[in-house]
Amino acid sequence: MRILISNDDGYFAPGIEALAQAMSEVGEVTVVAPERDRSGASNSLTLDRPLSLRRAGNGFYHVNGTPSDCVHLAVTGMLDELPDMVVSGINHGANMGDDTIYSGTVAAATEGYLLGVPAMAISLVSHSADDFRAAARVAQELAERFKRRPFNAPVLLNVNVPEGGYEQLRGMRVTRLGRRHKAEPVIRTLSPRKETVYWIGPAGAAQDAGEGTDFHAIDAGYVSITPLQIDLTHNGQLGAVSEWLA
Template sequence: MKFLLSNDDGYFAPGLAALAAALEPLGEVSVVAPERDRSGSSNSLTLDRPLSLKRAPSGFHYVNGTPTDCVHLAVTGLLEAARPDVVVSGINHGANMGDDTIYSGTVAAATEAYLLGIPAVAISLAKHNAAHFDTAARVAVELVARMQRDPVRGAVLLNVNVPDIPYEELRGWRVTRLGRRHKAEPVIKSNNPRGDTIYWVGPVGTAQDAAEDTDFWAVANGYVSITPLQIDLTAYKQLEFFSAWLK
């Protein structure tokens, strides 16, 4: 089995190294990741300049672009003769649940693979200053091994969030829907050394919709959350209304 790994924390991130080491016994692992932290970059492609590909001493390849750039470049150019069977993005340092998935570069890397017709998994360790990358890596191995034994038909995009606890303390797995957060906190206003006003994006809001079937609830209660995602943004319930509205 051929794996392509990427992330949004950069090629030097400990989560990526843990993921690569865990998956190597299962098949051929290739890594193409951003050269620096590109958290929050979403599904952006770099179209205003050329991209460069370099190889680190670890053997990982890195690109001066976004997570989406990395997967697109790997699948449509670098790995053309050896198309991956599965793309795994992560292990992200921090959760990607609810509304976070819209902004997440981790999810975006997996999304690009999905759009290119390749099964993809985005996996995140749901805590900042996380410690148990080995737990998330073991979850990734078990999920991929299941995909080997029982292949999923067609392209699939899974968003996986793992509690930052020892593996033995996990309570199980839950298939969930995305929850919702409250609105973000206000921007943080300050001044740089020259006296110019600058702004930092404020922290995310707390969970507003964290019902028992959501990713927020699952992770908070010690479960691995697995959310199947889709990319169709069409508001189907409004099609009939706007068709009549435009007559």
Template sequence: MKFLISNDDGYFSPGIRTLAETLSRHGEVVVVAPERDRSGASNSLTLDRPLTVRQAANGFHYVNGTPTDCVHLAVTGLLDFRPDMIFSGINHGPNMGDDTIYSGTVAAATEGFLLGIPAVAISLAGYSGQHFASAAQVADQLVTRCKQQPFAQPVLLNVNVPDVPPEQLQTMQVTRLGRRHHAEPVIKAKNPRGETIYWVGPVGSAQDAGPGTDFAAIAGNHVSVTPLMLDLTAFGQLDGINTWLHP
């Protein structure tokens, strides 16, 4: 198999290095990732300036752009082959619930999916970053399963793995996205010039974290696997809006 790997933590992150080492056991691996941390970049493309691609000493390619830029550039111009699968990660921190809207990790996988390639965003759902090996084990299992039974059509999977030792992982669960409370207020501070500056506040606590959600799976040390879709149409409102426009 041939794999394209990207992320939003940057080409130097321990998660992407661990993922590349794992997938290399299954085939050819090319890494194209941002030159710096682009967490929260979502699905943004850089359209106001050209992009450059450089290669690090370990062979990884890095781009002065977003995670979406990296995958788009790789698939549409940089690579001389079409990847069989695209992996984004291993992200340092969870990407669950509403966070997936902002996530650069999920965005990189989404771009692959939009280009017609099965894609997986994989995140270590904890901030200690102690057990990337656990997420790597899950990635290995997913690829092995895909080799046994390839996807009939492109899929977009959002995978979150508890930050616990591999032996403490429970089963994989297919989940839906949960929901959070509103984010915490912004944090005000002063810069050296005395101007007020603002930091975006932390995410809120989980509001919808019941059975079947990604939050519930992670709380029980299960691996959360959520298939995502991209049609944002509010089908339940079509008739109502039509009536509102044409009373």
């Protein structure tokens, strides 16, 4: 089994190292990740300049581009054979609800999915903990399950793992994405040169966190697994827009 690994925290991040080690127990691993932290890059591709691919001392490849660049470059130009799975992570922080729209971690997995490769994004729901062992073990178990029982069509899974030890996990739940309140206002401050600058405010609290959502599963101590799709068509408004144009 050939596994392509990427992330948005950069090739040097401890999360991707833990993930690569766990995935090496399942199959042949290739790591292609951004050369620096590209959190929040979403699904952007670099089209205004060429990309460079370099190999670090630990064998990981890094690209001077976005997470989507990394997977696109690997699948369409670098690898001799199509990978059997793309795994992105382990992200240091949650990717739930509306966060998935902005997440570079999810974007790397999405790029694999768009190129016809089953993919999953793995995130550790913590901003302070740096122990990725439980999340890595969950990723390994899911990859092993896929190896035994592959899906009939490409699938895109968004996986979030609560912080804490593996033994503390209560199990896995298939969930839908919750929703957040709107983000906090931007933070205005002065630069050292006395110029006004703005920091994007933190994400809002969960608004839709009821049973069945990723937020609810994580709060209850379960791993959240959400299958994603890319169709953005608002089918419920097709008729209303048609009438509006008539």
